[in-house]
Amino acid sequence: xxxxxxxxxxxxxxxxxxxxxxxxxxxxxxxxxxxxxxxxxxxxxxxxxxxxxxxxxxxxxxxxxxxxxxxxxxxxxxxxxxxxxxxxxxxxxxxxxxxxxxxxxxxxxxxxxxxxxxxxxxxxxxxxxxxxxxxxxxxxxxxxxxxxxxxxxxxxxxxxxxxxxxxxxxxxxxxxxxxxxxxxxxxxxxxxxxxxxxxxxxxxxxxxxxxxxxxxxxxxxxxxxxxxxxxxxxxxxxxxxxxxxxxxxxxxxxxxxxxxxxxxxxxxxxxxxxxxxxxxxxxxxxxxxxxxxxxxxxxxxxxxxxxxxxxxxxxxxxxxxxxxxxxxxxxxxxxxxxxxxxxxxxxxxxxxxxxxxxxxxxxxxxxxxxxxxxxxxxxxxxxxxxxxxxxxxxxxxxxxxxxxxxxxxxxxxxxxxxxxxxxxxxxxxxxxxxxxxxxxxxxxxx
Amino acid sequence: xxxxxxxxxxxxxxxxxxxxxxxxxxxxxxxxxxxxxxxxxxxxxxxxxxxxxxxxxxxxxxxxxxxxxxxxxxxxxxxxxxxxxxxxxxxxxxxxxxxxxxxxxxxxxxxxxxxxxxxxxxxxxxxxxxxxxxxxxxxxxxxxxxxxxxxxxxxxxxxxxxxxxxxxxxxxxxxxxxxxxxxxxxxxxxxxxxxxxxxxxxxxxxxxxxxxxxxxxxxxxxxxxxxxxxxxxxxxxxxxxxxxxxxxxxxxxxxxxxxxxxxxxxxxxxxxxxxxxxxxxxxxxxxxxxxxxxxxxxxxxxxxxxxxxxxxxxxxxxxxxxxxxxxxxxxxxxxxxxxxxxxxxxxxxxxxxxxxxxxxxxxxxxxxxxxxxxxxxxxxxx
Numbered sequence: 002x003x004x005x006x007x008x009x010x011x012x013x014x015x016x017x018x019x020x021x022x023x024x025x026x027x028x029x030x031x032x033x034x035x036x037x038x039x040x041x042x043x044x045x046x047x048x049x050x051x052x053x054x055x056x057x058x059x060x061x062x063x064x065x066x067x068x069x070x071x072x073x074x075x076x077x078x079x080x081x082x083x084x085x086x087x088x089x090x091x092x093x094x095x096x097x098x099x100x101x102x103x104x105x106x107x108x109x110x111x112x113x114x115x116x117x118x119x120x121x122x123x124x125x126x127x128x129x130x131x132x133x134x135x136x137x138x139x140x141x142x143x144x145x146x147x148x149x150x151x152x153x154x155x156x157x158x159x160x161x162x163x164x165x166x167x168x169x170x171x172x173x174x175x176x177x178x179x180x181x182x183x184x185x186x187x188x189x190x191x192x193x194x195x196x197x198x199x200x201x202x203x204x205x206x207x208x209x210x211x212x213x214x215x216x217x218x219x220x221x222x223x224x225x226x227x228x229x230x231x232x233x234x235x236x237x238x239x240x241x242x243x244x245x246x247x248x249x250x251x252x253x254x255x256x257x258x259x260x261x262x263x264x265x266x267x268x269x270x271x272x273x274x275x276x277x278x279x280x281x282x283x284x285x286x287x288x289x290x291x292x293x294x295x296x297x298x299x300x301x302x303x304x305x306x307x308x309x310x311x312x313x314x315x316x317x318x319x320x321x322x323x324x325x326x327x328x329x330x331x332x333x334x335x336x337x338x339x340x341x342x343x344x345x346x347x348x349x350x351x352x353x354x355x356x357x358x359x360x361x362x363x364x365x366x367x368x369x370x371x372x373x374x375x376x377x378x379x380x381x382x383x384x385x386x387x388x389x390x391x392x393x394x395x396x397x398x399x400x401x402x403x404x405x406x407x408x409x410x411x412x413x414x415x416x417x418x419x420x421x422x423x424x425x426x427x428x429x430x431x432x433x434x435x436x437x438x439x440x441x442x443x444x445x446x447x
Numbered sequence: 448x449x450x451x452x453x454x455x456x457x458x459x460x461x462x463x464x465x466x467x468x469x470x471x472x473x474x475x476x477x478x479x480x481x482x483x484x485x486x487x488x489x490x491x492x493x494x495x496x497x498x499x500x501x502x503x504x505x506x507x508x509x510x511x512x513x514x515x516x517x518x519x520x521x522x523x524x525x526x527x528x529x530x531x532x533x534x535x536x537x538x539x540x541x542x543x544x545x546x547x548x549x550x551x552x553x554x555x556x557x558x559x560x561x562x563x564x565x566x567x568x569x570x571x572x573x574x575x576x577x578x579x580x581x582x583x584x585x586x587x588x589x590x591x592x593x594x595x596x597x598x599x600x601x602x603x604x605x606x607x608x609x610x611x612x613x614x615x616x617x618x619x620x621x622x623x624x625x626x627x628x629x630x631x632x633x634x635x636x637x638x639x640x641x642x643x644x645x646x647x648x649x650x651x652x653x654x655x656x657x658x659x660x661x662x663x664x665x666x667x668x669x670x671x672x673x674x675x676x677x678x679x680x681x682x683x684x685x686x687x688x689x690x691x692x693x694x695x696x697x698x699x700x701x702x703x704x705x706x707x708x709x710x711x712x713x714x715x716x717x718x719x720x721x722x723x724x725x726x727x728x729x730x731x732x733x734x735x736x737x738x739x740x741x742x743x744x745x746x747x748x749x750x751x752x753x754x755x756x757x758x759x760x761x762x763x764x765x766x767x768x769x770x771x772x773x774x775x776x777x778x779x780x781x782x783x784x785x786x787x788x789x790x791x792x793x794x795x796x797x798x799x800x801x802x803x804x805x806x807x808x809x810x811x812x813x814x815x816x817x818x819x820x821x822x823x824x825x826x827x828x829x
Contacts, residue, residue, distance in 0.1 A: 018813065132500070139561060188459070199797070199798055200809050200810070200813065201818075202812070202813060203816055203820065204815060228767075229767070229771040229774075230767070230771075237795070240816060241773075241793075241820050241821070269775075270775075271778055271779070271782040272778065275782075275790055279791065312783070313780055313782060313787075314787035314790065314805075
C-alpha cells in the first residue's frame with residue numbers, strides 16, 4: 002500500500018511554497034515552545050483567537066503540514082487517525098459520517114476509529130500564526146506611523162520630493178488598512194484634495210487619485226472634490242494617463258456620483274466623455290472596457306448628460322464596438338444606447354448609423370433577456386422614427402423570425418407585446434405572403 | 448597640349464563639384480532630420496489677446512532674455528505707448544462728452560484743454576519726441592483731470608491699452624535720461640507684431656537633460672487673408688490659442704463688434720481648418736487677473752455669447768463660477784466645431800496671466816508635459 006511520506010529531510014519540516022520551517026529557526030523564533038505556547042487550559046480561548054487570526058491574515062504561504070488534506074485550509078483542531086495522518090476534526094468527522102471507513106489520503110482501511118487530538122501540531126500552528134499576526138500588527142502600526150509621517154512631509158515638500166512622498170503614501174494606503182484610517186483621521190483627504198487644481202502636473206495628479214480611491218470619503222470630502230477645478234484635474238488624468246491611472250479616475254468618479262449631494266452638472270464635460278470613449282475603445286487594454294462602460298451607463302442615467310454623449314458621436318461608436326465586446330459589456334452598452342434612444346437626437350443618431358438595425362437584430366434572443374429587452378426597445382424607437390425605411394432594412398436582416406421567437410419564448414409579457422408591435426410595424430409594407438417568407442428561419446439566425 | 452590641360456582641370460573641377468554636392472546633400476539630410484525633431488508651436492489669437500506677451504515670456508524664461516541693446520530698443524515703443532494712451536484718453540473724453548447727456552463730467556478743464564490738444568497732436572504723429580520732464584509734467588497734470596479719470600472708467604468703449612496705468616505710474620522713471628527698460632516694462636510694451644517672429648528654445652527641466660526642442664511662431668500682425676497662409680503651418684505640433692477673457696464687455700467703436708465674439712469666431716475658424724486636423728490645441732484663457740477684477744462689477748451677460756449666465760454666489764466663489772462658465776462655453780464651442788474623427792486631438796484649457804512670469808512658466812511646464820505624453824502615446828509607449 003503506498004504510504005504518503007511527509008517530506009522530512011535533515012530535520013526540515015516541509016513548508017508551503019518554499020517556506021521552510023527548520024528546527025533551528027523554529028527554536029530560535031520560539032515556535033517550538035516558548036512564546037505563545039500555553040497549556041490545555043487556554044485551549045478554547047486560543048482556538049477562537051486562532052480562527053480570527055487565520056481569517057485576518059489570510060496568508061497563502063501557510064506551511065503545508067498545517068493544512069488539512071480534505072479542506073486545504075489551515076487546521077484549527079487537528080486530530081490524527083490510526084494511520085498517522087492528521088486532519089481537521091470537523092472534516093474527518095464528516096468523512097466518517099458519510100460512511101467511509103478509510104483514511105482519505107492513504108486510502109488504507111481504518112483498523113481503529115479513534116481520533117487522537119494532535120496537541121503538538123496544534124501548538125505549532127498557534128505559535129506560527131501568532132508570530133505572523135504579531136509581525137503583521139507591527140507592520141500595520143508601522144504603516145500607520147509612517148502614513149502620519151508622510152502626511153506631515155507632504156505639507157512641507159515640493160517638486161520631486163513631493164512626488165516621491167505621494168508614491169510611498171499610495172503604496173502604504175493600498176496595502177494597510179491602518180494606514181488608510183490614519184490618513185482619513187488626520188485630515189489627509191483634504192490635504193490630498195488640495196493638491197488637485199488647475200496647475201496639477203500629471204505625476205502628482207495620478208498619485209493623488211490612486212491614493213484617494215483607496216480611502217473612504219465622507220460626504221464633505223466628496224463635495225470638496227466635486228469642485229470644478231478638481232474635477233478638471235481628474236478628467237485630465239483620465240484623458241492622458243496610463244491604463245491604471247484611468248481606471249483609478251473611473252473609480253473615483255463613480256464614488257463621487259454615489260454621493261447624494263451629487264449634481265449632474267459636475268461632470269457635464271465633453272472632455273470627460275471623450276476620454277471615457279477612448280478608454281472603452283482602447284483595444285490594447287481590454288480591462289478598461291467594463292469599468293468604462295459601467296461609468297458611461299451611470300452617466301447616461303442622467304437626462305441632461307445624454308445630449309453630451311450624443312454630441313461626441315458616441316452612439317455610432319458604441320454600435321461599431323458591440324460585436325467585439327463580451328456579454329457583460331454588451332449589456333452595459335445596450336443600456337446606454339437605450340437611454341440615448343429616449344431622446345430625439347438619440348433616435349436620429351441611431352437611425353443615421355447604418356449598422357444599428359443589423360446589430361440590434363443580431364442581438365435579439367442571443368445573450369440574455371435584458372439584452373433582448375434593450376435591443377427591442379432601441380429597434381422600436383428607431384423604426385418608429387422612419388417606419389418605411391427602417392422596417393425594410395430590419396426585415397432584410399431577418400427581424401421577423403427573431404420577433405416570432407421572442408413572442409413564443411418565455412420572456413416577459415411586456416417584451417412580447419413590444420415584439421408584436423414591432424412585428425406589426427415591419428409587416429405593414431409587405432404583402433402577407435412576402436412577409437411570411439421572411440419569417441422563415443434564415444441563415445442569419447442559424 | 449592646351450586641351451589636355453583643360454580636360455585635366457575639368458576632371459579636378461568635376462570631382463570638387465561632386466564632393467561639394469555630396470557635402471551639401473549630407474548637410475541637408477542632417478538638418479532635415481534635426482528639423483523633424485523640432486516641435487513647432489503656433490501662437491494664434493485675435494489682436495490684443497496677449498500672444499506677443501507670451502512670446503516675450505518664453506524668450507525670457509528659456510532663452511537668454513533680452514540683452515541691453517534689445518531692452519533699449521524698446522524705449523521708443525514705450526514712449527509711443529504713453530503718447531498714444533494720453534491721446535486716446537483725451538480724444539475719448541471729447542467723444543464721450545458729445546454722446547452722453549451729462550457731458551459735463553467729460554469736459555476737460557480749460558487749462559488742461561490746451562495741454563490735451565498739444566499732446567493729442569503729438570500722439571497722432573508717426574514719430575514721437577523723447578519724453579522730457581516738461582512733457583512728463585503736462586501728462587501728469589492732464590492725467591489727474593477729473594474728465595480724464597471719468598473717461599478711464601468708461602474704457603470698455605475705447606481702446607485704452609492695459610499698460611496705461613502701469614506706465615503713467617512709472618512716468619518719472621521712464622523719462623530719466625539714462626533709462627533702461629526693465630523686463631516688466633518690456634512685457635507691458637504694446638507694439639503691433641508685423642510678419643512672423645520665431646524663437647527656438649529647449650525647456651529646461653530639473654534634471655537638465657531635456658531633448659525636446661521647440662520653435663515658437665508668433666504671427667500676430669496679420670489680420671486678414673489668414674486662409675492664404677495658414678496652411679503653411681500644417682504639421683505644427685500644437686496651436687497655442689490666446690483668448691483674453693476680460694474683453695467680454697469691450698467693443699470696437701468702428702463696427703460695434705464685441706471683442707470676445709471676434710475671438711470666438713476666430714477660434715471656430717481655426718478649429719475647422721483641415722491643416723490642423725491632427726494638431727493639439729492649447730487654449731490659453733488669458734488676462735485672468737483683469738477678468739477677476741471685472742467679473743464682480745460687470746455681469747457676464749453683457750456679452751451675447753454668455754447671455755445665459757446666472758451668478759451663483761459672490762466673492763471668490765463667484766469668480767471661480769464665472770470662470771468655469773466661460774471655460775465650459777469654450778469647451779462646447781470646441782466640440783461643436785470638431786468633426787468626430789478629430790475628436791482625439793489633444794485639447795486643454797489653461798488659465799493664464801501673460802504678465803506673470805511664474806504663472807507662464809508653470810503653465811508652459813504643463814503644456815510641455817502634455818505634449819511629451821502625447822508623443823509617447825503615439826509611439827505606442829504608453
